[in-house]
Amino acid sequence: MNLDELAERCGEWLKGSGPESDIVMSSRIRLARNLADYPFIRRCTEQDRAKILRTLRDRILNSQELPNVSYVDVAALAPVDRQFLVERQLISRELSESEGSRGVLIDAEEKFSVMINEEDHVRIQVMSSGLALQSAWEQINRIDDLIEQKVTYAFHERLGYLTACPTNVGTGMRVSVMLHLPALVITKQIDKVFRSLQKISLAVRGLYGEGSQAMGDFYQISNQITLGRREDELIRQVSEVVPVMIDYERRAREFLIKQSQKDLHDRVSRAYGILCTAQTISSEETMMLLSSVRMGVNLGLIEDVAIPTINQLFIHTQPAHLQKIRGMELDTADRNVERAHYLQRQLRPRKADDGTEKN
Amino acid sequence: MPMKCLNCEKPATFHITELTGEQPQELHLCEECARSYLMQAEDKSDAGAPTLAGVLAQQLKLGQTAQELAKLDQRACPVCGITFYEFRQQGRLGCPHDYVSFEKELEPLLVNIHGDHAHVGKRPKRVAQSTDRRTELIRLRREMEKAVAKEDYERASQLRDQIRAFEEKEEGH
Ligand SMILES: [Zn+2]
Numbered sequence: 429m430n431l432d433e434l435a436e437r438c439g440e441w442l443k444g445s446g447p448e449s450d451i452v453m454s455s456r457i458r459l460a461r462n463l464a465d466y467p468f469i470r471r472c473t474e475q476d477r478a479k480i481l482r483t484l485r486d487r488i489l490n491s492q493e494l495p496n497v498s499y500v501d502v503a504a505l506a507p508v509d510r511q512f513l514v515e516r517q518l519i520s521r522e523l524s525e526s527e528g529s530r531g532v533l534i535d536a537e538e539k540f541s542v543m544i545n546e547e548d549h550v551r552i553q554v555m556s557s558g559l560a561l562q563s564a565w566e567q568i569n570r571i572d573d574l575i576e577q578k579v580t581y582a583f584h585e586r587l588g589y590l591t592a593c594p595t596n597v598g599t600g601m602r603v604s605v606m607l608h609l610p611a612l613v614i615t616k617q618i619d620k621v622f623r624s625l626q627k628i629s630l631a632v633r634g635l636y637g638e639g640s641q642a643m644g645d646f647y648q649i650s651n652q653i654t655l656g657r658r659e660d661e662l663i664r665q666v667s668e669v670v671p672v673m674i675d676y677e678r679r680a681r682e683f684l685i686k687q688s689q690k691d692l693h694d695r696v697s698r699a700y701g702i703l704c705t706a707q708t709i710s711s712e713e714t715m716m717l718l719s720s721v722r723m724g725v726n727l728g729l730i731e732d733v734a735i736p737t738i739n740q741l742f743i744h745t746q747p748a749h750l751q752k753i754r755g756m757e758l759d760t761a762d763r764n765v766e767r768a769h770y771l772q773r774q775l776r777p778r779k780a781d782d783g784t785e786k787n
Numbered sequence: 788m789p790m791k792c793l794n795c796e797k798p799a800t801f802h803i804t805e806l807t808g809e810q811p812q813e814l815h816l817c818e819e820c821a822r823s824y825l826m827q828a829e830d831k832s833d834a835g836a837p838t839l840a841g842v843l844a845q846q847l848k849l850g851q852t853a854q855e856l857a858k859l860d861q862r863a864c865p866v867c868g869i870t871f872y873e874f875r876q877q878g879r880l881g882c883p884h885d886y887v888s889f890e891k892e893l894e895p896l897l898v899n900i901h902g903d904h905a906h907v908g909k910r911p912k913r914v915a916q917s918t919d920r921r922t923e924l925i926r927l928r929r930e931m932e933k934a935v936a937k938e939d940y941e942r943a944s945q946l947r948d949q950i951r952a953f954e955e956k957e958e959g960h
């Protein structure tokens with residue numbers, strides 16, 4: 429797989445289509461699996477890791493039913509390429525930063541990826557645009573069965589699929605949706621909403637988030653429990669809370685418009701103006717402003733830019749993406765300049781000569 | 788006279804053994820102070836997924852004496868060799884057999900995290916029964932590595948044959 433080509437493109441899940449995609453950015457499901465006859469990753473020798481990697485990689489690459497899958501040897505990648513795959517959400521930070529034999533299989537349309545030798549031997553993930561958990565489940569269930577045809581998963585009569593961390597045992601399944609909630613952030617209701625989610629054992633995390641302030645007002649909601657409930661029940665639990673969140677966010681947006689349409693219009697227009705004209709801009713500021721613009725477009729306050737363009741900019745203005753697109757290593761100061769130019773190229777032509785778009 | 792809480796004047800009804808410092812330390816607290824103390828300990832551990840480290844610490848503090856815990860910490864899985872202490876420190880198990888080796892200790896932990904103790908979801912299509920038998924291969928390979936490290940090549944080749952026989956039997960299964 430050529431990562432440079434991948435950098436210019438955009439994954440299926442960023443298309444901005446699918447149900448409720450103005451607020452639901454993407455849906456994801458991941459399954460954790462382990463081979464029955466190897467230790468869990470932390471206690472594997474390098475020899476074990478190499479054998480696990482080979483077994484699983486060959487199994488997937490040789491499957492007729494999984495065409496258009498490419499293998500990437502993560503251990504052999506330069507740091508910027510590993511970071512690129514993390515920004516793209518095709519691998520986890522843990523896989524990027526660990527040591528020893530490890531890899532990822534990536535679907536050409538980026539609809540799914542399979543990480544090998546992450547926290548568990550196998551981590552399958554399926555992602556799609558908008559709210560589409562049922563189809564994601566059907567797809568991941570099929571991939572899981574295809575792999576299992578040739579390998580024996582660690583399984584326990586009573587506990588189900590066995591995982592390195594007891595928090596994943598049972599189904600090994602994490603169901604998540606990424607929500608864009610700028611109005612709940614502006615109206616300061618976000619914490620209140622999330623506290624109520626935690627009471628029903630759902631986890632909330634910010635995008636790329638370590639801190640509490642989610643980047644670009646994106647929040648991921650996922651199940652915490654993996655044992656004692658069926659897969660369809662876990663999906664239903666997350667699915668049921670999404671319309672409630674959407675409703676809260678829509679009401680917060682209506683409130684902002686009613687309170688002062690002019691202020692809101694001003695806020696999103698200024699954000700758009702800065703993105704179109706800045707000469708140097710940090711990643712954090714870009715995310716914050718893109719979030720305002722995204723809401724502005726969805727509310728019809730900004731008309732000359734499309735949602736898929738904005739979605740893609742959230743990913744393409746990340747540090748490793750900028751460096752891949754530019755084709756060279758850049759330090760922070762240079763990246764901030766490159767980011768500003770990239771934003772101008774993506775946003776301004778459409779504004780200047782609407783219709784006669786040129787590169 | 789009953790022991791008094793370290794923080795206030797109420798009688799101490801909770802006796803917590805704090806293990807995170809250099810020396811195990813006994814803390815005597817009333818119910819209210821104990822609760823806020825344990826909540827604090829949980830907050831300090833990994834935010835986001837608060838459960839594992841916090842729950843385990845809390846469970847062990849309330850359930851065991853220092854001696855019982857020291858003994859438990861030394862117990863090791865016969866297949867991969869991980870000790871309970873290592874699991875406690877890292878929050879990750881060593882091999883699938885640990886769910887059998889430490890079944891009794893993991894049970895309350897699982898109930899605490901998941902509110903349940905039995906899987907009801909999907910089962911593998913092909914091998915839908917316990918695969919614990921196959922962890923014997925992990926043990927044999929580990930033995931073999933030890934033999935090679937000690938340059939006991941006779942023992943190593945015996946083990947290699949055993950591994951091969953086991954694998955063939957499993958494939959034919
Ligand atoms: Zn007290």
Ligand SMILES: [Zn+2]
Pocket residue numbers: 864865866867868869881882883884885888
């Ligand atoms: Zn073990």
